[in-house]
Amino acid sequence: MSRLRSLSVALKLPLLIIAIAMGCLGVAGAISYEVSLAQLMQEVSFRLAAVRDTRAALLEDWFDDKLEALGDIAKQAHTIEAASSFLSTYESLGPEANDYLRLHYIDENPNPPEARDTMEEATDTTAYSLFHKKFHAAFRNDVEALHLRDLLIVSAAGEVIYSVRKQENFATSLGETGGALGSAVRAALAEGTEFGFGDFAAEPALDGRVAGFLASPLTNEWGDVTAALVFELDEADVSAILAMPSALTATTRIALIGQDQTPRGTGSLSEETGALGDAAPDNPAITAALSGESGVTELALPDGESLAAFQPVRLGPPDAPGGTTWALLAAEPSEVIAAGPRAMLGKLIRAAVPALIVALLVAVLAARNIARPLGRLTAAVGEVAAGHYDGEIPAQKRGDEIGRIACALDALRRDLRQSRDDLQSGASTRAEMQSAQASVVEALQTALSRLAEGDLGSTIAQGFPEDYERLRNDFNRATDRLQQAMIDVSQSAEAINHDVDHIAQASEELGQRTERQAATVEETAAALDQLTASVSEAAKNAAEVDSIVGKAREDAQASGEVVRETIEAIAVIEASFQRISGNIKVIDDIAFQTNLLALNAGVEAARAGDAGLGFAVVASEFRMLAQRCSEAAREINTQITASSDHVQDGVRLVGRTGGALKEIIDSIRTIADRVTAIADSAREQSTGLSELNSAVSELDMTTQKNAAMFEQTSAASSDLRSAAQGLRQNVGRFTLGSRAESWTAGDTATEKAASRHAASA
Secondary structure, rough: OOOHHHEEEEEEHHHHHHHHHHHHHHHHHHHHHHHHHHHHHHHHHHHHHHHHHHHHHHHHHHHHHHHHHHHHHHHHHHHHHHHHHHHHHHHOOOHHHHHHHHHHHHHHHOOOHHHHOOOOOOOOOHHHHHHHHHHHHHHHHHHHHHHEEEEEEEOOOOOOEEOOOOOOOEEEEOOOOOOHHHHHHHHHHHOOOOOEEEEEEEEEOOOOOOEEEEEEEEOOOOOOEEEEEEEEEEEHHHHHHHHHOOOOOOOOOOEEEEEOOOOOOHHHHOOOOOOOHHOOOOOOHHHHHHOOEEEEEEEEEOOOEEEEEEEEEEOOOOOOOOOOEEEEEEEHHHHHHHHHHHHHHHHHHHHHHHHHHHHHHHHHHHHHHHHHHHHHHHHHHHHHHHHOOOOOOOOOOOOOOOHHHHHHHHHHHHHHHHHHHHHHHHHHHHHHHHOOOOOOOHHHHHHHHHHOOEEEEOOOOOOHHHHHHHHHHHHHHHHHHHHHHHHHHHHHHHHHHHHHHHHHHHHHHHHHHHHHHHHHHHHHHHHHHHHHHHHHHHHHHHEEEEEEEEHHHHHHHHHHHHHHHHHHHHHHHHHHHHHHHHHHHHHHHHHHHHHHHHHHHHHHHHHHHHHHHHHHHHHHHHHHHHHHHHHHHHHHHHHHHHHHHHHHHHHHHHHHHHHHHHHHHHHHHHHHHHHHHHHHHHHHHHHHHHHHHHHHHHHHHHHHHHHHHHHHHHHHHHHHHHHHHHHHHHHHHOHHHHEEEEEHHHHHHHEEEEHHHHHHH
């Protein structure tokens, strides 16, 4: 810094101009870079947000279309019939059903694996094959129309009983896990759900191939859930949506992440997600999207900084069980975004070099125009500083700052020359002024010494020179006013002393009365508190009695309801007995007719002779059987008649019991109303006493505070009296001179004021 200060203006000025030019160019470049980068970041943010919103909407629409199609197909009568048919025929195949179906539809299928669905009927003649031929074509058309990987029917027991494509998961048991397919089926078959979704994952039953499943429950004609209709979704659909070229650049990266923090989709773009998907657990944007948030942010990823737009993709209706949420992320590397502003900054730097050269030439010329006049002006300043006031100051005719400095230096030179002449002529005048000043100081010193000793009547009687006469008058007037002020202070101190005595006495008496009043209020508050507690306890007991009576009323009402139901049940029993009596009459008639027919058969058998002996024996047995049935029917009728009489007696008794219970319920209701009224009255009394108790307690506290305040007032009056006495003693140390009569008059006024206070007391 010292070297910089020691440089000449001819060198400083060019350096300063170059520094300013470079600073301005640097600031302009930095501002241009920041503005262009911010604008470009905003444009990229809008573009990434558009990519994010478009892809998220397409994915949600894709899932909703599949879900709607699944619901429509599941409700079709064709589908319900197919599920019932496949389920019944599958169960008819027995424990080896899965092996049987895999043998005929996979192992012995003449078509390659990708064309197994073209076989509509197996070579066997089972009912399953017939139903397969009936429904397979329609399901295959649905798979092709909806662009599905497969369509399956899974029983409630977890058995894959039908598949369009006949993949490796056909005719298998899902077990407890079953991968994504098992998750979808279990969610769909759970109570209260309309669908189940098994998110895309490596499926063990499909040799590790990634698959996703969407399932819907299937019901039979009685409304029971018996199976699940399952769509195997094609991950290529998701990849196609992500790979749409709209609003994408060669460097834009898209990632679709599931709840398991793994990527979804296998398109070319999603394969190049890099750190977007590979570092999903450490990616705050993906974590925020999976929790339902959306926005645009800057991310620090392992492969560099990126600007990313994130949004949740909600699969299924909001808050519907069975759905899930994916995280969609569209990102652009920050290096790519900043490439344009950096190129512009390079062009600006290259264009600034010629400008700096021109600025350097201008600075050199300006330095020469300023440094030479400044050098001559510096020499003139040195002459003036050395006391040479007769020389001319150069550059006074210039109109710039150098000219104004030269003019100011010339005026300073003339003033210094005039001051030198005045100093030489005023030496004698200063000697006279010093003599007069010494006498004035001596007189002031004497008067101030007396004043410091407490003599307020001290004045300066001798006259001062004309220039100092006002000082003597001001001193004398100040001592007079100070003397009068001290007299007034002494009189006021005496009056304050008498007033404070009376105030202290009154405060002490009022404090004693207030203490007695506080004690009385405190006793009243204690009595009210006890009364409030007693009334509150009574209100509480009344409320408990009210609750007990209410419960008794409810129990009595419930007992009445039980009696009513008992009467109804006995009436039903009586009607049943009547119907049984009718049926017994019918049995009796049948026995009579049977007996008659047996008699006729015996007569005919007798006519037939030996050939009818066997028939006669049978007829005899029939007659005996008919007679026993008739006797049993009469006995049962007799018992039912007796039971009916007993039931009627029971009805009468139960009716009387119901009447008695009704009277008891009415009495309990009346008691409950009276107890409720008593409880309400006690509660209101308790509330009123509580409010009164609170008011008295507050009055007690206020009275106690007033008593304490009066004690403080008495103490303050005592302190004020001591202070007034001290003030009077301090004033007594001053000598008031010729105004002693004023002091006496002040004592008389004080005594008059004291007498007035005594009279008023």
